[in-house]
Amino acid sequence: xxxxxxxxxxxxxxxxxxxxxxxxxxxxxxxxxxxxxxxxxxxxxxxxxxxxxxxxxxxxxxxxxxxxxxxxxxxxxxxxxxxxxxxxxxxxxxxxxxxxxxxxxxxxxxxxxxxxxxxxxxxxxxxxxxxxxxxxxxxxxxxxxxxxxxxxxxxxxxxxxxxxxxxxxxxxxxxxxxxxxxxxxxxxxxxxxxxxxxxxxxxxxxxxxxxxxxxxxxxxxxxxxxxxxxxxxxxxxxxxxxxxxxxxxxxxxxxxxxxxxxxxxxxxxxxxxxxxxxxxxxxxxxxxxxxxxxxxxxxxxxxxxxxxxxxxxxxxxxxxxxxxxxxxxxxxxxxxxxxxxxxxxxxxxxxxxxxxxxxxxxxxxxxxxxxxxxxxxxxxxxxxxxxxxxxxxxx
Amino acid sequence: xxxxxxxxxxxxxxxxxxxxxxxxxxxxxxxxxxxxxxxxxxxxxxxxxxxxxxxxxxxxxxxxxxxxxxxxxxxxxxxxxxxxxxxxxxxxxx
Numbered sequence: 178x179x180x181x182x183x184x185x186x187x188x189x190x191x192x193x194x195x196x197x198x199x200x201x202x203x204x205x206x207x208x209x210x211x212x213x214x215x216x217x218x219x220x221x222x223x224x225x226x227x228x229x230x231x232x233x234x235x236x237x238x239x240x241x242x243x244x245x246x247x248x249x250x251x252x253x254x255x256x257x258x259x260x261x262x263x264x265x266x267x268x269x270x271x272x273x274x275x276x277x278x279x280x281x282x283x284x285x286x287x288x289x290x291x292x293x294x295x296x297x298x299x300x301x302x303x304x305x306x307x308x309x310x311x312x313x314x315x316x317x318x319x320x321x322x323x324x325x326x327x328x329x330x331x332x333x334x335x336x337x338x339x340x341x342x343x344x345x346x347x348x349x350x351x352x353x354x355x356x357x358x359x360x361x362x363x364x365x366x367x368x369x370x371x372x373x374x375x376x377x378x379x380x381x382x383x384x385x386x387x388x389x390x391x392x393x394x395x396x397x398x399x400x401x402x403x404x405x406x407x408x409x410x411x412x413x414x415x416x417x418x419x420x421x422x423x424x425x426x427x428x429x430x431x432x433x434x435x436x437x438x439x440x441x442x443x444x445x446x447x448x449x450x451x452x453x454x455x456x457x458x459x460x461x462x463x464x465x466x467x468x469x470x471x472x473x474x475x476x477x478x479x480x481x482x483x484x485x486x487x488x489x490x491x492x493x494x495x496x497x498x499x500x501x502x503x504x505x506x507x508x509x510x511x512x513x514x515x516x517x518x519x520x521x522x523x524x525x526x527x528x529x530x531x532x533x534x535x536x537x538x539x540x541x542x543x544x545x546x547x548x549x550x551x552x553x554x555x556x557x558x559x560x561x562x563x564x565x566x567x568x569x570x571x572x
Numbered sequence: 573x574x575x576x577x578x579x580x581x582x583x584x585x586x587x588x589x590x591x592x593x594x595x596x597x598x599x600x601x602x603x604x605x606x607x608x609x610x611x612x613x614x615x616x617x618x619x620x621x622x623x624x625x626x627x628x629x630x631x632x633x634x635x636x637x638x639x640x641x642x643x644x645x646x647x648x649x650x651x652x653x654x655x656x657x658x659x660x661x662x663x664x665x666x
Binding site for chain 2: 328329332336362363366404406407409410411412413416417419420518519520521525
């Protein structure tokens with residue numbers, strides 16, 4: 178496959194231009210700038226808050242310099258707390274065309290939209306000249322997430338993703354799983370897979386933190402409906418989610434925005450550090466996908482039983498449907514029918530192979546179901562993190 | 573087609589991929605077994621005889637312990653399987 182070569186040497190599988198609002202007050206103007214070219218590789222994202230937040234600042238830097246991104250237009254109201262000068266400098270230092278429009282200085286809504294649309298037109302022409310470079314599996318970073326799970330998720334789509342992850346790791350890719358709140362109950366099992374002894378207690382601590390956080394939020398991981406669906410214990414439920422990670426050793430723990438520097442399997446810790454301050458760790462699946470992308474994910478494998486339809490800005494989402502009945506209802510929104518395992522027409526290994534081939538096809542440019550339908554979801558709200566400790570990284 | 577899904581070679585429980593009726597004869601590891609009770613879709617049954625106190629293994633991992641002896645083909649759920657997990661990352665003894 179041919180990737181898009183960036184001046185920092187990283188390679189992307191898409192070549193999108195971003196329009197980024199730096200406060201909710203600039204959202205409408207940014208959306209209007211995108212509107213005429215929304216089906217031509219121009220994506221909208223941003224941060225709604227008016228007050229500064231180091232996590233959000235870092236997230237937007239990592240997203241704006243993601244290898245799938247070729248050009249960035251920032252849209253500021255003018256008085257918000259976001260450090261737009263710093264973000265602009267960092268994007269320009271990465272070699273990408275970038276600019277900022279400040280609505281209060283441009284002369285208001287209409288003028289800013291007109292200037293923004295012109296800027297985007299020029300950027301799209303420049304993107305045509307992006308150099309291409311040969312890309313292999315060992316250039317890829319792949320994330321995984323589950324959402325809208327049901328009793329089928331843990332027995333078809335999730336273990337099938339695990340098979341695909343094992344193959345990707347074997348071929349030198351970097352793969353990331355997350356959702357520590359869903360891993361409560363299997364932390365010891367997970368710790369036994371730590372690639373280095375000093376990482377094992379960090380993995381346990383990471384899940385303990387999620388358990389404390391969710392308890393403080395009054396949220397329990399094991400719901401009565403789980404037992405009706407055939408799940409008996411907390412460990413069993415967690416193993417269903419955990420099975421997405423496959424069987425490879427766990428090489429390290431990432432915080433949102435940390436890009437893994439070597440091949441292997443990594444756990445992304447999405448639960449904020451410190452006291453419980455900002456509400457739920459993730460308000461929906463969408464912010465977690467954004468965090469995987471900020472860790473460099475070129476694409477995300479999304480497993481669903483009940484039938485999520487989402488995609489994402491920046492990086493394609495491959496949707497793997499665990500439940501054959503859901504697949505029949507929502508087939509247009511799905512890329513892979515893992516429910517075939519339940520109907521006897523495919524094995525876990527065959528669906529794992531199908532996911533692997535879909536990854537290669539998507540990386541080579543084929544649109545996923547959610548891309549073809551125009552999905553470009555994005556969400557970013559306040560959080561705070563301490564940097565990951567030295568035991569979390571491979572030395 | 574098989575009515576059961578084995579998620580890992582070392583598992584001692586299998587998952588029903590459809591509703592299995594009481595009295596139905598199914599194949600477990602290529603030998604027949606007549607089910608004493610219904611197994612609802614996505615629920616577990618014992619792949620072999622399991623002793624009281626033995627670990628129940630699914631996904632190649634212990635998901636709890638048997639609270640009583642479980643016969644081959646018997647439903648494995650809250651009546652005969654209990655969690656070994658204690659919050660705070662500690663596993664209970666045994």
